[in-house]
Amino acid sequence: MAAPKTNLPVDPARIQDVIDGLARLTEPGRPYTRRAFTALFPAGRDFLLEKFQAAGLETRVDAAGNLVARRAGKKPGLGTIMLGSHSDTVPDGGRYDGIAGVAVALEVARSLADQGIELDHDLEVVDFLAEEVSIFGVSCIGSRGMAGVLPEEWFSRESNGLTLEQGIRDAGGDPARIAVEARKDIAAFLELHIEQGPVLETEKRDIGVVTAIAGITRIEIIVQGRADHAGTTPMGNRADALAAAARLVTGIEALAKSLSDGPSHFTATVGEFSIEPNAANVVPSRVRLLIDARAEDRAAMDLFAASLDLMAEQLGRETGTVIEAPRRISDNPPTPGDPMLLDVLDAACEVAGATHRRMASGAGHDTAWMARVTRSAMIFVPCLGGRSHAPEEFAETDDIALGAAVLFNAVIQLDKI
Amino acid sequence: MAAPKTNLPVDPARIQDVIDGLARLTEPGRPYTRRAFTALFPAGRDFLLEKFQAAGLETRVDAAGNLVARRAGKKPGLGTIMLGSHSDTVPDGGRYDGIAGVAVALEVARSLADQGIELDHDLEVVDFLAEEVSIFGVSCIGSRGMAGVLPEEWFSRESNGLTLEQGIRDAGGDPARIAVEARKDIAAFLELHIEQGPVLETEKRDIGVVTAIAGITRIEIIVQGRADHAGTTPMGNRADALAAAARLVTGIEALAKSLSDGPSHFTATVGEFSIEPNAANVVPSRVRLLIDARAEDRAAMDLFAASLDLMAEQLGRETGTVIEAPRRISDNPPTPGDPMLLDVLDAACEVAGATHRRMASGAGHDTAWMARVTRSAMIFVPCLGGRSHAPEEFAETDDIALGAAVLFNAVIQLDKI
Ligand SMILES: NC(=O)NCCC(=O)O
Ligand SMILES: NC(=O)NCCC(=O)O
Numbered sequence: 098m099a100a101p102k103t104n105l106p107v108d109p110a111r112i113q114d115v116i117d118g119l120a121r122l123t124e125p126g127r128p129y130t131r132r133a134f135t136a137l138f139p140a141g142r143d144f145l146l147e148k149f150q151a152a153g154l155e156t157r158v159d160a161a162g163n164l165v166a167r168r169a170g171k172k173p174g175l176g177t178i179m180l181g182s183h184s185d186t187v188p189d190g191g192r193y194d195g196i197a198g199v200a201v202a203l204e205v206a207r208s209l210a211d212q213g214i215e216l217d218h219d220l221e222v223v224d225f226l227a228e229e230v231s232i233f234g235v236s237c238i239g240s241r242g243m244a245g246v247l248p249e250e251w252f253s254r255e256s257n258g259l260t261l262e263q264g265i266r267d268a269g270g271d272p273a274r275i276a277v278e279a280r281k282d283i284a285a286f287l288e289l290h291i292e293q294g295p296v297l298e299t300e301k302r303d304i305g306v307v308t309a310i311a312g313i314t315r316i317e318i319i320v321q322g323r324a325d326h327a328g329t330t331p332m333g334n335r336a337d338a339l340a341a342a343a344r345l346v347t348g349i350e351a352l353a354k355s356l357s358d359g360p361s362h363f364t365a366t367v368g369e370f371s372i373e374p375n376a377a378n379v380v381p382s383r384v385r386l387l388i389d390a391r392a393e394d395r396a397a398m399d400l401f402a403a404s405l406d407l408m409a410e411q412l413g414r415e416t417g418t419v420i421e422a423p424r425r426i427s428d429n430p431p432t433p434g435d436p437m438l439l440d441v442l443d444a445a446c447e448v449a450g451a452t453h454r455r456m457a458s459g460a461g462h463d464t465a466w467m468a469r470v471t472r473s474a475m476i477f478v479p480c481l482g483g484r485s486h487a488p489e490e491f492a493e494t495d496d497i498a499l500g501a502a503v504l505f506n507a508v509i510q511l512d513k514i
Numbered sequence: 515m516a517a518p519k520t521n522l523p524v525d526p527a528r529i530q531d532v533i534d535g536l537a538r539l540t541e542p543g544r545p546y547t548r549r550a551f552t553a554l555f556p557a558g559r560d561f562l563l564e565k566f567q568a569a570g571l572e573t574r575v576d577a578a579g580n581l582v583a584r585r586a587g588k589k590p591g592l593g594t595i596m597l598g599s600h601s602d603t604v605p606d607g608g609r610y611d612g613i614a615g616v617a618v619a620l621e622v623a624r625s626l627a628d629q630g631i632e633l634d635h636d637l638e639v640v641d642f643l644a645e646e647v648s649i650f651g652v653s654c655i656g657s658r659g660m661a662g663v664l665p666e667e668w669f670s671r672e673s674n675g676l677t678l679e680q681g682i683r684d685a686g687g688d689p690a691r692i693a694v695e696a697r698k699d700i701a702a703f704l705e706l707h708i709e710q711g712p713v714l715e716t717e718k719r720d721i722g723v724v725t726a727i728a729g730i731t732r733i734e735i736i737v738q739g740r741a742d743h744a745g746t747t748p749m750g751n752r753a754d755a756l757a758a759a760a761r762l763v764t765g766i767e768a769l770a771k772s773l774s775d776g777p778s779h780f781t782a783t784v785g786e787f788s789i790e791p792n793a794a795n796v797v798p799s800r801v802r803l804l805i806d807a808r809a810e811d812r813a814a815m816d817l818f819a820a821s822l823d824l825m826a827e828q829l830g831r832e833t834g835t836v837i838e839a840p841r842r843i844s845d846n847p848p849t850p851g852d853p854m855l856l857d858v859l860d861a862a863c864e865v866a867g868a869t870h871r872r873m874a875s876g877a878g879h880d881t882a883w884m885a886r887v888t889r890s891a892m893i894f895v896p897c898l899g900g901r902s903h904a905p906e907e908f909a910e911t912d913d914i915a916l917g918a919a920v921l922f923n924a925v926i927q928l929d930k931i
Contacts, residue, residue: 294746329711459745
């Protein structure tokens with residue numbers, strides 16, 4: 098995107114060096130896979146620890162298993178400005194999702210030191226534990242923990258004989274102290290992340306200033322039909338669960354398209370879909386589908402859910418199937434970015450010479466959890482084709498460095514407030 | 515259906531006794547499961563063997579593993595009238611599918627003997643091997659074999675270390691002799707089967723005289739979209755394989771409904787359907803669906819296939835997905851019933867006092883393969899709710915016995931021709 102800037106307050110090569118170093122620490126033959134709670138994860142942590150220490154930062158692992166590196170400010174008690182993201186990946190993931198944000202946070206700290214800039218505030222760089230949906234089926238373990246909202250009933254979740262509680266302990270955390278150590282001293286939290294969507298690339302902008310992280314609601318629908326012999330049951334005599342579910346999928350797509358027409362971010366996706374008995378000569382008796390709906394605007398989500406209820410009810414009647422009332426299996430509200438921070442980030446883009454726009458995040462991020470305990474906001478940098486969670490995931494060094502410069506400028510600005 | 519007839523030439527209780535005896539031979543705790551090529555199958559065969567021998571029939575297992583019981587006629591060389599069906603079941607199947615036809619065939623032979631009727635023709639009762647789709651993924655092993663059209667390349671098909679070749683041998687057959695022993699001496703073949711559909715029950719008729727066994731064509735379609743992040747990819751920017759496939763399913767159903775509007779039997783069912791990656795927050799990248807289409811009229815099948823090609827091509831264009839040309843993975847033409855036999859069966863219904871109609875069979879049957887080597891036809895008796903391939907499968911003793919009377923009458927009639 099951006100023509101390489103020559104007057105940046107950060108060093109692009111050092112950022113890329115961290116990204117490349119972590120990219121080498123992948124499951125053999127499976128680029129780029131470094132899952133939280135696997136044997137490989139600590140290798141990434143060791144790599145980061147060494148970099149953090151080489152930068153003169155004071156490191157520790159907090160109760161929730163986050164790796165935290167600190168540079169003390171001149172005025173203890175003003176609170177901490179925190180920057181960071183996560184170093185874990187999805188299976189067969191990419192080199193930038195989360196990782197770019199950690200590398201950039203470190204680079205801001207290093208650049209401040211290089212330029213002899215001493216902040217009034219303490220500055221912390223964080224690598225959150227297990228942002229991606231982990232082997233325990235839940236995401237954002239570390240940021241939920243730091244915010245004091247990690248549900249204790251999740252501790253006993255188990256995967257392959259490992260509990261989440263033990264997993265946190267293995268990462269160096271102390272589950273029993275998560276609640277008491279919930280952070281109340283943070284003045285502001287900022288995260289840089291790749292966009293994971295096509296908007297910046299398409300519009301040729303350098304930076305997205307994130308107005309809100311969309312709320313994510315997962316809705317399960319079961320369509321119950323009747324298994325009949327596919328050859329002998331006349332077409333007019335069926336309760337075909339797949340035929341009914343197909344109309345539901347089409348309706349959900351149309352509804353989502355109309356809700357996404359406005360300026361506010363909305364998506365709905367049927368990502369999981371399975372049929373029973375799934376046999377060539379049997380009319381499908383049952384379909385389970387799972388909708389992932391995301392809205393910047395809570396009212397849009399409520400409208401979607403209400404329309405879905407109506408649609409399901411009507412389709413059940415029309416198709417002779419039984420469509421149970423759609424069930425919200427998880428429901429997180431949208432998280433607006435802190436208005437003051439958004440203004441600071443806009444100004445920081447101008448100072449860095451970065452073209453920018455405000456936009457919502459359709460993806461979930463650690464920032465949404467940090468917003469529970471402090472002013473929080475994030476910026477996006479462009480990524481190739483909007484692709485993420487895949488080995489092809491790619492972002493230009495210069496685009497990431499420009500984002501680092503924006504954060505650098507924002508930190509300088511925030512320190513004065 | 516029928517009020518119990520008191521003047522039947524057959525004994526309903528003896529028919530029911532065979533059905534009940536086989537029903538007891540099921541996998542423990544899994545009514546009613548007696549799969550071909552499992553350890554339980556020979557138990558059913560032993561039960562039948564004893565019944566056949568007690569009825570004074572001369573028994574053997576032919577090269578294709580069919581159990582054949584013979585009552586010699588007065589005029590050797592006239593050819594054989596053969597009656598029968600199959601005793602194997604689907605997993606969790608019923609007590610009547612196939613079994614009723616074997617029980618009735620035996621009862622016709624016994625009743626002829628009881629009444630001292632000697633036929634000019636030889637009469638044979640057959641229990642075909644493995645009519646249902648077997649562990650080898652193919653159906654109608656025995657009837658294909660008897661007709662000399664069992665593909666030899668299937669012999670090496672393997673399931674759990676067993677080859678089809680060895681499976682036939684275990685059943686008492688001799689695969690090497692199947693081709694040479696293909697039957698050329700059969701004068702007529704008749705099969706009784708439960709309808710497996712709701713038509714006779716709904717219309718309160720006793721007997722369906724089967725005009726044709728529908729051709730079965732299986733068509734596979736792959737819809738290739740693009741995996742994208744469900745939260746960040748705008749609705750207008752997707753190639754959602756599931757959304758495209760859903761419209762295909764709806765189109766297939768509508769097309770099948772219109773083709774089934776006429777007098778000729780047509781069904782199309784999407785019975786297998788799976789999506790990738792099937793993850794909550796990823797836009798589906800790939801769908802595979804398998805269509806089971808059945809037509810009494812070959813022209814209707816060709817029209818369906820041609821319309822499907824067009825529909826797939828157009829949908830691919832409209833949805834930004836790549837829909838490969840639908841691929842026929844199997845394709846069997848319809849098998850008309852022998853016109854002379856249909857007339858004989860109509861007349862036999864009248865003699866028995868059975869209400870009847872002509873109708874197509876949507877299900878595949880051994881009769882379709884016997885039609886390759888002799889005049890063949892079949893009759894249906896009603897079954898409860900049209901249900902089959904399920905433990906609830908049910909048919910009334912009196913309805914089955916009336917069907918047996920129809921076959922008895924037809925045999926007497928055929929013997930004179
Ligand atoms: N940023 C990101 O990909 N988060 C994973 C959770 C989600 O948004 O689906
Ligand atoms: N009669 C019957 O159910 N045959 C099984 C094969 C089929 O028609 O699908």
